[in-house]
Amino acid sequence: MATDDPTGQVTDYDPFAPATLEDPHPSHQWLVEQCPVHFYEPMGFYTVSRHEQLVEVARDQTRFSAHFGQGPVDGNGGGMLDDPPGHTMFRRMVLSFFTPRRIEAQTPLIEALADELVDALEATGTRTAELHDDLACPLPVIIIARLLGVAEADRERFKTWSDAQVAAMGRADRSNRETQMQMYAYLQDGVTTRRQLLAAREPLPDDLISGLVVAASQAPREITDAEILGVLGQLLVGGNETTTSLITNCVWRLLEDRSLWEAAVADPSLVEVAVEESLRFDPPVLGLWRKAVCPVTWHGVTIPEGARVQMLYAAANRDPAVFDDPNSFRLDRDLADVRRMHVSFGSGVHFCLGASMARTEATVAVRTLVTRLPSLRLAGPTERIEPQFLWGRHRLPVSW
């Protein structure tokens, strides 16, 4: 019997069962307690759910490889999503754009954008909004587009493309190819233009595409345009929907339990811990996969060589061995402890490059809401985003 048991009792983990899609946490809790190394027969992958093993999978490249992609079936890693040393080279090429200092310098811009988006909400005069569409979604897209150097006029197109890419990532069959091709053609134009400027010793625009082109020209081996585009694609997929989900998830949980929202309204400095707790409680990426390069035995189960292994971040974030009262969303947790222990940004060499950026964008967005729209409340049913391994609110109707 799967998680759709009408009695509501969880007796197995099926990530694609309707009840699990609706609310994955009960089945994650079952995994942590009853089945810390689980085999999902329909797709032939293993899942580790306890914090201790998850961190091992994430950190030990000698036993768990990222070379075959992050999905449930073997694919192509490449670029940053590969094992060292290839990974190290690509990561270094973009690292400087994501340092906490660089993100701090962008904070006034993020604040101004959040204010502008809330101005637009108020300007409709309806005192209602769709928080996903009107705030959580545009904010990270505009910020990443600015960072990449996408022209203002192209941002709407750019958003459609990055959505299509996330949708394609959730499926093994890789549909949506055409839309992706359009985006890559656009980014390719940007790379070609900058390569030409560089060759002509002309000044390059100060953006991430330029940064990558310059770094590629100084790399120890030739970096192809396809490789540069691959890295750009990884930034887009990694950065947009995930940050949107963090914003929607955080606002959703605060509004669901009004006392949490009111606490944040009374003391907006609590927003920082609310964002971190949201990351722990509702990770925007539920889990990602590696490939076992040798057999590994845990809890009496042997993961065979060649098997795909899911690191189920969402489950490890509620492992009672690590977090007290793991199934409660609490604002009285120690910020540094939660930040250090949750695994929503992964762990080890692949630790999320955009973590500072995502935290800053979400903190600014939620703080802007609690200060400018303190009477905010949910105005209808919410709805989850579609791809199984991602977790966020696609519909978040609110009023004030």
Ligand code: HEM
């Ligand atoms: C709340 C928002 C975000 C979440 C939950 C998230 C989650 C993650 C996770 C779990 C990983 C580890 C992947 C692995 O181990 O295979 C990762 C890596 C990565 N993330 Fe994020 N991410 C977020 C925001 C961002 C943003 C804003 C960016 C960039 C603009 C970004 C760019 C990346 C990149 C480039 C990697 C690969 C790093 C590497 O392999 O060295 N992410 N992210």
